[in-house]
Amino acid sequence: xxxxxxxxxxxxxxxxxxxxxxxxxxxxxxxxxxxxxxxxxxxxxxxxxxxxxxxxxxxxxxxxxxxxxxxxxxxxxxxxxxxxxxxxxxxxxxxxxxxxxxxxxxxxxxxxxxxxxxxxxxxxxxxxxxxxxxxxxxxxxxxxxxxxxxxxxxxxxxxxxxxxxxxxxxxxxxxxxxxxxxxxxxxxxxxxxxxxxxxxxxxxxxxxxxxxxxxxxxxxxxxxxxxxxxxxxxxxxxxxxxxxxxxxxxxxxxxxxxxxxxxxx
Numbered sequence: 001x002x003x004x005x006x007x008x009x010x011x012x013x014x015x016x017x018x019x020x021x022x023x024x025x026x027x028x029x030x031x032x033x034x035x036x037x038x039x040x041x042x043x044x045x046x047x048x049x050x051x052x053x054x055x056x057x058x059x060x061x062x063x064x065x066x067x068x069x070x071x072x073x074x075x076x077x078x079x080x081x082x083x084x085x086x087x088x089x090x091x092x093x094x095x096x097x098x099x100x101x102x103x104x105x106x107x108x109x110x111x112x113x114x115x116x117x118x119x120x121x122x123x124x125x126x127x128x129x130x131x132x133x134x135x136x137x138x139x140x141x142x143x144x145x146x147x148x149x150x151x152x153x154x155x156x157x158x159x160x161x162x163x164x165x166x167x168x169x170x171x172x173x174x175x176x177x178x179x180x181x182x183x184x185x186x187x188x189x190x191x192x193x194x195x196x197x198x199x200x201x202x203x204x205x206x207x208x209x210x211x212x213x214x215x216x217x218x219x220x221x222x223x224x225x226x227x228x229x230x231x232x233x234x235x236x237x238x239x240x241x242x243x244x245x246x247x248x249x250x251x252x253x254x255x256x257x258x259x260x261x262x263x264x265x
Contacts, residue, residue, distance in 0.1 A: 183253070190261060
């Protein structure tokens with residue numbers, strides 16, 4: 001199977017438009033030098049560059065599966081950018097985020113997905129549940145769906161709470177083989193009736209070569225921060241090995257998700 005190597009553009013932020021205060025890490029809408037608006041995620045925010053790594057890996061894996069994700073770009077923030085910002089909290093955030101950050105194309109006019117109003121195709125629901133099991137994404141619940149409807153299509157956003165194992169690298173090999181118990185709270189779990197088929201098709205697409213190519217997108221400046229590795233290659237290899245191992249044993253989280261779904265229907 002041919003591996004489509006993902007590519008990430010780099011833009012320069014030229015204008016801070018407004019904060020999105022519903023996000024715990026104070027993301028913002030910003031304008032870039034290409035004329036487009038983006039949702040900007042800062043490496044100087046609470047979870048630091050690890051949230052950006054999770055966003056990058058999660059978003060690009062979702063895209064590789066054929067799911068709709070806004071374009072992800074690297075976003076340069078100049079040292080002088082925040083000097084005119086009146087809000088001290090935002091000014092500090094901008095100061096600590098000088099350099100390379102991450103942003104997603106802003107979907108103008110998109111509305112938040114409401115599970116009461118909109119029903120999702122069972123295979124699509126299963127794909128998304130499968131993805132969040134793989135990524136251990138704790139943040140796709142009824143309280144915060146992290147999905148948008150744009151032009152009548154479902155788009156996935158905000159994977160920064162994924163891969164929570166990397167906030168503590170202890171026993172990360174064992175973590176790769178564990179089920180994802182928090183899937184019981186997933187907003188689409190009750191509609192995910194085709195998990196086995198989603199598992200088969202997803203594993204066909206996510207080859208080890210593709211996983212490596214996505215992990216290799218992580219900028220050097222985001223790595224080797226609060227992690228027990230001696231080199232960039234060792235750090236990247238740990239992400240790849242975790243994901244490939246989890247893929248190889250996907251029946252663990254697929255069975256757990258199916259059992260959780262059966263308990264709520």
